[in-house]
Amino acid sequence: MEQEVLIAGIGGQGIQLVGKTLALAATLAGRHAMLAADYGGEMRGGPSQATVVVGDAPLRALPIVPAVGAALVMHDRFVGAVPERLRKGGLLLVNSSVVDVDAERAARYAYFELPAIELARELGAPAAAGLVMLGAFARLSGVVELERLVEAMRSLLPPYREQHAAGNATALEAGWAAGADRSATAAAG
Amino acid sequence: MSSSAATSGLELLEGSTAIARAAITAGCRFFAGYPMSPFTGLLESMARLLPGSGGVCINAQSEIEGVNMALGASAAGARAATGSCGQGIALMQEAIAETALNETPLVIFNMARNQQDYFQCTRGGGWGDYRTLTLAPKDIPEAVEHTQLLFHLADRHRIPTILYGDPLIAQTRIGVRIDPLELPPLPAKDWALDGSRGGTGHSRQIWTWAMGKATDPGPGPDRHWQAIAEKFERIGAVEQRSEGFGLDGAETVVVAFGSAAKFTAHVIEELRDAGHSIGHFRPITLWPFPGEALARATEHARRVLVFELNAGQMLDDVRQHAADRSAVLPIGGVSIHESGLSYGPLLDVPVIRERILAAMRGRRRLAARAGLSAGSRG
Amino acid sequence: MSEVIATDRPPEGAADRVAEFRPSLIVGEHSLCPGCGEPVALRILLETLQELGIVERAIGVVGHGCYGSFVRIMDVDVLQCLHGRAPACATGIKRVQPAAAVFTLQGDGDMVSEGLAEVLHAAARGENITCILLNNGVFGDTGGQQTATTVLGQRTKTSLDGRDPVSHGHPIRIADIVAGIDGVGYVARGTVGTARGVARTKRMVRSALETQLAGKGFSLVEILTMCPTGWFVGAPQGPDYMEQSMARAYAPGELRVSLGDER
Known part of the structure; x- marks a missing residue:
């Protein structure tokens, strides 16, 4: 069983870092992971997209994944291949700080939303909204444990950004907790 | 890590x-x-x-x-x-x-x-x-x-x-994992230059014309280049590599190389699951082209579809070696990402699936209408 | 060494030996024209390798020109490389065999026309290699066409009325350019048109190789060589012609020295 997630947003939101953190966390957990290549786009503001696939055997997934079981939508200006690639009933997690999804569309998926920018701001780590989303996604999908995400995030930080480690860990934890809440709500509903 | x-x-x-x-x-x-x-x-x-x-x-x-x-x-x-x-x-x-x-x-x-x-x-x-x-x-x-x-x-x-x-x-x-590949031992590189034979009358020489030294003449360009050509002919015979699946009696054989072959293989597995008579052939060595293996793989094929992200280059090799040259149809094409640095939209499972199915339908229809065997050019 | 001639009895016949001045590293006759300066330069180079005791770790990279045929008569390890690329090949050799004494042998068409980028970048990297330029200001091998170092006014088959800067551009003084590059250990320009020039050039080649052995960076010796055939003058007139034309445009002497007190 392979789990695929498509992460879409705009440059500067840390889309590629979220993808790398997830793929590395799964690898650190001893699983097979792939992070598909993404090209083009400006450093900030342009479309940015990452696909991560995780499995327990050598992956069969293609490097351009035709269909995904989950999607993280970070920005309304670029949703990338999400509408065409996300399977019906798949997990759709949306950054509701900037993205609105109408009820009809949401009903097609296992839909969750999270005001990730507000949450990150409250934590004092406004640049870490992507990691809040990642924490929540990990909890909702069960793809990888929180500890692995934190470990992966730390090992990906370049030395000149080490001061962000604590804030980033808090963001992942807050996302994980929010994911736990929504997961419980969904189960109850 | x-x-x-x-x-x-x-x-x-x-x-x-x-x-x-x-x-x-x-x-x-x-x-x-x-x-x-x-x-x-x-x-x-x-x-x-x-x-x-x-x-x-x-x-x-x-x-x-x-x-x-x-x-x-x-x-x-x-x-x-x-x-x-x-x-x-x-x-x-x-x-x-x-x-x-x-x-x-x-x-x-x-x-x-x-x-x-x-x-x-x-x-x-x-x-x-x-x-x-x-x-x-x-x-x-x-x-x-x-x-x-x-x-x-x-x-x-x-x-x-x-x-x-x-x-x-x-x-x-x-x-x-970067596992070391088990490979047979090779002879020492006694031809490599290290200076050690300087002054002995047997100093080494690396020279396209292979004329050797006055004291130790080489074969010269004529014999040397003939020997090189013969060497490449031997390599061409022994180093062909390919793989395939579903080729036994398949009506349709799809040929692709590199990353693209991973995509075509994915599509063909789906089509086989849906009951189509279709197989996959992948040259692993592009030179030497695995021509004999391709000839065997296409022996019973009514159509040989070549999917490559160009205007038809491997197509030449497939046509040269397929059992029936006229059964060979290109289904790929030039497709470049807008950045110019990667593949365009053609390298995608739904597109490839559609192209293969269209080629299968089109050819059958064409053959039926014209009352032709698979011998006509598509 | 020649065998000792017996003197305890009368000679059996007239002596038929002539004196042999060829260094032992030259194992055959060269096939270049009478009056050519390149075999003189080859001999200087090979004698210097022997005098420095580095024959058994010398690796040469030879470009394309008349001197390319030296590959057949020089008894040292040699890579005959593509036109102009000798400094790049020499770089690859030196980097994987740092203890080797690596030299290139290139003409002006090879180094200054076709391979200008390669020599300049090897110099700027401070590669510990020694490049020997045999500069005769003409493509000798192809029969007398203009190269990047052809002096102004010189008639060639592609500058029939003499090199004119308006039509053909100016000659490149490669040694002067290389001497101005950081990372370069030694640059000199010599000539083989006179006995004095030969002796002086040999000291330059020695200094260049010593610079490499001391790890002091890139070294270049530009050697002005006669090409009477390509200059369309008689063989005996080659040296004088060279003094009057090339040696005026390209002043001999040391242009950059870094071995200081050790020398």
């Missing part, structure tokens, strides 16, 4: 880094190249990793300088490599031909932007009767194996060899 990664032995590596690690595992100790997307990642990985492994990596001032540096290092006995994408490898053609004709082993990494370098890899652009042995991996784990194999084959035959990669292999990150 963390110790927990050791439990599975997998490391999350970008394809370029995995290939660099494989090259170093294979004993590569010299690398020179000039940055160009999507080859740049391999050059950067070599610059990062080679010095710590007792090797040298030089950011050359041009592709021409880089390939000639690698030729020099190889002439001195080191396992050496260079690389670029097709655009930069175009500049290296003179030196690649030279390594073939003066018999210095060299590995060239073509981290191509797409599949438009098939002719360049398999025909070459230098002068002389030579070929470049080319392996086209379908994904990163296979590229790790092929990289090691290419250094071995380059040394075994004293030839230039090419890895035909692409952006998906260069830039995807995947959990891999």
